Amino acid sequence: MATIEIKNLKKVYPGAKEATIENANITIEDKEFVVLVGPSGCGKSTLLRMIAGLEEITDGEIAIDNVRMNELSPKDRDIAMVFQNYALYPHMSVFDNMAYSLKLRKVPKAEIKEIVENAAKILDITHLLDRKPKDMSGGQRQRVAIGRSIVRNPKIFLFDEPLSNLDANLRVHMRSEIKKLHKQLNATMVYVTHDQIEAMTMGDRIVVLKDGDVMQFDTPMNLFNNPTNKFVAGFIGSPSMNFIEGKIIEENGITFISKDLKFEVPEDLKPCLKEFIGKDVTFGFRPEYIYDKKYEKIKRLSRDMEITVDSIEPIGSESYIYFRFNGNPEHKFCFRSDSQQQYSVGDTFSIGVDINRLRFFDTTTEERIF
Amino acid sequence: MKFSSSKKEQRFWAYLFLGFPLLLMSVFVFFPIAFAFVVSFYDWNLLIPDKPFVGLGNYFELFKDEVFVKAVKNTIVYTMGVVPVQTMLSLFLAFIMNQKIVGIAFFRTAFYIPAVTSSVVTSIIFVWIYSKPGLLNYILDTVGIDSNIDWLTNPSTVLPAIMVLNIWTTSGYFMVSFLAGLQSIPTTLYEAAKIDGANQWRLFKDITVPMVRPVTYFVVVMSLIGCFQVFDQIFIMSSGGPDNSSTTMSYYVYQNSFKYFRFGLGAASAVILALLIFTVTAIQKKYLPPDYY
Numbered sequence: 001m002a003t004i005e006i007k008n009l010k011k012v013y014p015g016a017k018e019a020t021i022e023n024a025n026i027t028i029e030d031k032e033f034v035v036l037v038g039p040s041g042c043g044k045s046t047l048l049r050m051i052a053g054l055e056e057i058t059d060g061e062i063a064i065d066n067v068r069m070n071e072l073s074p075k076d077r078d079i080a081m082v083f084q085n086y087a088l089y090p091h092m093s094v095f096d097n098m099a100y101s102l103k104l105r106k107v108p109k110a111e112i113k114e115i116v117e118n119a120a121k122i123l124d125i126t127h128l129l130d131r132k133p134k135d136m137s138g139g140q141r142q143r144v145a146i147g148r149s150i151v152r153n154p155k156i157f158l159f160d161e162p163l164s165n166l167d168a169n170l171r172v173h174m175r176s177e178i179k180k181l182h183k184q185l186n187a188t189m190v191y192v193t194h195d196q197i198e199a200m201t202m203g204d205r206i207v208v209l210k211d212g213d214v215m216q217f218d219t220p221m222n223l224f225n226n227p228t229n230k231f232v233a234g235f236i237g238s239p240s241m242n243f244i245e246g247k248i249i250e251e252n253g254i255t256f257i258s259k260d261l262k263f264e265v266p267e268d269l270k271p272c273l274k275e276f277i278g279k280d281v282t283f284g285f286r287p288e289y290i291y292d293k294k295y296e297k298i299k300r301l302s303r304d305m306e307i308t309v310d311s312i313e314p315i316g317s318e319s320y321i322y323f324r325f326n327g328n329p330e331h332k333f334c335f336r337s338d339s340q341q342q343y344s345v346g347d348t349f350s351i352g353v354d355i356n357r358l359r360f361f362d363t364t365t366e367e368r369i370f
Numbered sequence: 371m372k373f374s375s376s377k378k379e380q381r382f383w384a385y386l387f388l389g390f391p392l393l394l395m396s397v398f399v400f401f402p403i404a405f406a407f408v409v410s411f412y413d414w415n416l417l418i419p420d421k422p423f424v425g426l427g428n429y430f431e432l433f434k435d436e437v438f439v440k441a442v443k444n445t446i447v448y449t450m451g452v453v454p455v456q457t458m459l460s461l462f463l464a465f466i467m468n469q470k471i472v473g474i475a476f477f478r479t480a481f482y483i484p485a486v487t488s489s490v491v492t493s494i495i496f497v498w499i500y501s502k503p504g505l506l507n508y509i510l511d512t513v514g515i516d517s518n519i520d521w522l523t524n525p526s527t528v529l530p531a532i533m534v535l536n537i538w539t540t541s542g543y544f545m546v547s548f549l550a551g552l553q554s555i556p557t558t559l560y561e562a563a564k565i566d567g568a569n570q571w572r573l574f575k576d577i578t579v580p581m582v583r584p585v586t587y588f589v590v591v592m593s594l595i596g597c598f599q600v601f602d603q604i605f606i607m608s609s610g611g612p613d614n615s616s617t618t619m620s621y622y623v624y625q626n627s628f629k630y631f632r633f634g635l636g637a638a639s640a641v642i643l644a645l646l647i648f649t650v651t652a653i654q655k656k657y658l659p660p661d662y663y
Contacts, residue, residue, distance in 0.1 A: 052565060053564075054561050054565075073564070075565065075566070079565065081561075081565050083562060087558035087559055088562075089563075089577070091580040100576075101567050104567040104572065152566075
């Protein structure tokens with residue numbers, strides 16, 4: 001049982017003019033896998049380090065299982081942390097690295113041996129126990145770092161970008177290993193990454209941070225389909241959401257007009273957009289929800305939008321088609337197409353966007369309207 | 371100049387650049403070492419034109435000479451006293467200097483100044499401090515300890531007094547080495563250890579000490595060599611006295627070679643000093659290796 005409650009948390013580094021974390025409120029449930037994600041400098045690592053007790057809290061409170069942690073040192077919080085650079089003790093063998101915390105807690109030697117060997121078995125590193133960190137590969141070191149964290153059976157596991165130093169293949173493999181471990185250990189885990197794919201594939205829920213503010217705390221699919229603002233919409237998803245800045249005008253009911261294109265807003269969206277007549281709005285549509293009108297006959301699509309193909313990036317299973325609307329040749333957009341469908345640069349055809357996936361944002365506040 | 375391949379050209383220039391310093395080293399370092407070794411087998415006295423070959427005669431004479439035995443003993447005592455204290459003190463100072471304390475730059479400079487001050491100057495100042503009417507006795511009197519001795523003319527205090535001076539003057543230099551070592555330890559190691567449950571003492575013992583081991587190795591080697599070769603402070607402060615109680619091996623070499631002009635005996639004692647340094651350093655390398663991580 002381990003819940004983490006973060007209330008009105010604030011962090012201002014000495015000498016800094018602006019807060020690194022501003023008024024963060026997050027409640028992490030027991031056994032939940034929560035990912036903190038955001039661009040560099042958004043404060044995600046700072047937030048994790050504050051949970052660990054490695055950074056002082058300027059204001060607010062962190063509680064684990066309803067016990068205030070602010071004044072407790074890291075060793076008294078019953079947490080374990082895996083660092084980006086592994087932070088293995090280079091002068092100790094793998095066994096000693098894993099046994100160190102148990103030795104400090106004066107666990108009997110025989111028991112230490114049993115616990116370490118069990119952990120090593122789970123992570124498949126039994127054959128490495130006598131080695132020093134310098135004699136191992138990045139992936140092996142990462143396993144040892146995870147092993148070091150599990151021997152103590154802590155309430156909470158914290159991961160600070162643990163896969164950043166691994167190559168792409170190993171990263172994908174370790175991603176599933178950590179998820180498997182989460183199920184096996186049944187523990188609360190908080191994981192920091194700047195990689196939104198890592199966040200989407202691993203997290204039960206994701207905290208999206210920007211400039212120290214929590215933008216949205218939600219499940220991966222909700223972040224993808226129902227982002228609360230333009231930042232989350234643009235940050236989650238790869239390739240990211242296409243945006244067009246324009247205006248809502250009263251013409252044939254309600255119409256969106258921009259330099260790129262002009263279209264009548266579908267009936268479903270009219271009630272929401274009515275109050276924005278005459279105001280600046282941003283139209284957002286994901287590359288995944290754009291369809292070639294020629295092939296897609298089932299889905300409810302928006303009215304025809306004429307495009308010209310600008311460039312094509314085939315990635316095997318699918319192709320990224322970069323296109324422009326005929327009104328504005330400067331502005332490029334992307335849609336994901338089945339690689340079976342053959343397009344060429346310069347092709348002109350009509351697309352439609354799934355009406356249920358059309359998104360509009362207030363250009364001034366960047367909050368989602370629909 | 372034409373070369374048949376670029377490799378040959380590179381080799382030519384490499385040897386040319388190496389050649390000049392190598393020549394200088396040969397004249398001023400390698401030749402004197404070899405020559406001193408040769409001289410140690412001769413009864414080589416500047417005042418006597420005849421220089422007969424005596425084989426190991428000089429070496430036998432040395433071990434019969436009470437002053438030499440005393441010099442070896444003094445050198446060992448001096449080294450055993452200075453090296454551990456100096457190493458621990460400089461590590462401790464570096465540890466303190468590595469903290470975020472107000473005015474740290476001042477303290478760093480203050481501790482480093484003795485290292486850049488001429489040893490002749492510091493020795494002369496300490497001659498006054500250690501004298502009967504000097505600062506040390508004055509301070510001891512002020513705190514209620516009755517001390518009326520001349521620290522440098524008393525056989526039981528002269529060597530410890532010079533040891534203290536040496537520790538003070540060189541700790542600053544080694545402190546900087548340790549400071550560089552400390553600053554290269556990744557902070558995440560300390561953070562990981564804190565999360566693992568280490569307190570301040572365990573952080574120092576389990577992280578700092580092993581992580582600065584390469585620096586410790588360097589400091590101990592340099593300090594050992596410096597102690598075995600100690601000369602200038604002895605020369606200025608006590609001239610090896612009283613009653614040879616501060617005569618060290620280097621001073622013995624100097625005394626025989628340049629006071630009594632017995633170069634053969636001086637060279638033999640220098641060879642023994644070199645062998646001693648070599649042996650101690652080799653033992654240290656074998657049993658306390660630097661362990662680069």
